[in-house]
Amino acid sequence: MKYAIACTSVIPLRPEPSDKSEMLTQVLFGELVQIYKYAGNWASIKNVTDGYLGWIDKKTLIQLTEKQFKKLKCSDKTFILPDLISYATDNNNCKYLLSAGSNLPKYNKKDLSFVIGNKKFNLTNTPLKLGRNKRENICNIAHSFLNCTYLWGGKNPFGIDCSGLSQIAYKIAGINIPRDASKQVEKGTPITFLNESQPGDLAFFDNEEGQIIHVGIILTNNTIIHSSGKVRIDKIDHEGIFNKEIQRYSHKLRVIKSILG
Known part of the structure; x- marks a missing residue:
């Protein structure tokens, strides 16, 4: 077994070793991988973050020793970037674009530095400061993606899918959940009625065959934020998501889950 860390902003993960293969998901800057x-x-x-398997361009990785890998995996000094977009520079003053949810190992908030392999980086801006309320953080992070376009397999502000939005919002708030909606629904405690849900809970939606095909994050006032065409806010009731633009329900509600308890 070999180990590495992603050193490129947003890396496509594919089912086959080919650029022509579809994108399953993305690996973000600083995420650990097993090779x-x-x-x-x-x-x-x-991908150690969510267990997702696939093929990735090896040029996007920096190799780690097993000792380095284990130390980073257990470290409490990895900072999860909350800003939608940030920049960092390395020792050679080369600039890197970073998206929300990127991992910054060995982060030092005094000089905004972090280390990947033998490279030291410095953020060019002070990151947003999150509050202590995880539910508020999840909703605020999701809000920052508002109107970002939908992209199958996407996990960044230039394209994100429904489960990518929920995963990134939860990750930045300090909670790791699976990548796909069909796996996310297996987590948490079911909420019997919509009016018993709280902001930050996850709502799941199914198709005619009963398969979970969509997920969104519950907000206040019977609204939900989700990625469908773009990241948007719609009304939700016991039947599902009502899209006022097309004047009909776009998704059928299956279950609401509280991940936070």
Whole structure:
């Protein structure tokens, strides 16, 4: 087993070792990966953050020793970037674009520095400061993605899907949940009635076959934020999401889950 850390902003993870293969999801800057094997320029990996498997361009990774990997995996000094977009510079003054949810290992808030491998980086701006209320943080983070376009497999402000939005919002708030809606629904405690839900709870929606196909984050006043065409806020009731633009329900409610308890 080999180990590495992502050193590029947003990296496509694919089911096959080819640029023509569809994008399943994305690996963000600073996320740890386990490497199973190589095929040409490609590495078969598992993203440690959510366990997702796939192929990634090996040029986007910095190799780690097992000792470095284990130390970073257990570290409490990894900062999760809350800002939608930030920049960092390395030792050679090369600029890196970072998106929300990026991992910044060995973060020092005094000089805004962090370290990946043998490289030291410095943020060019002071990150947003989150409050102590996790539910408020989740909702505020999701709000920052408002009107970002929908992208299958996307996890960044230039394209994000429904479960990517919920995963990133929760990750920045300090809670790791699975990548896909069909796996996220397995977590948490069911909420019987919509009026018993709280902001930050997750609402899941199914198709005619009963498969979970969509997820959104409950807000206040019977509204929900979700990625469908774009990240948007719509009304929700016991039937599902009502889209006022098309004057009909766009998604059928299956269950609401409280991840936070």
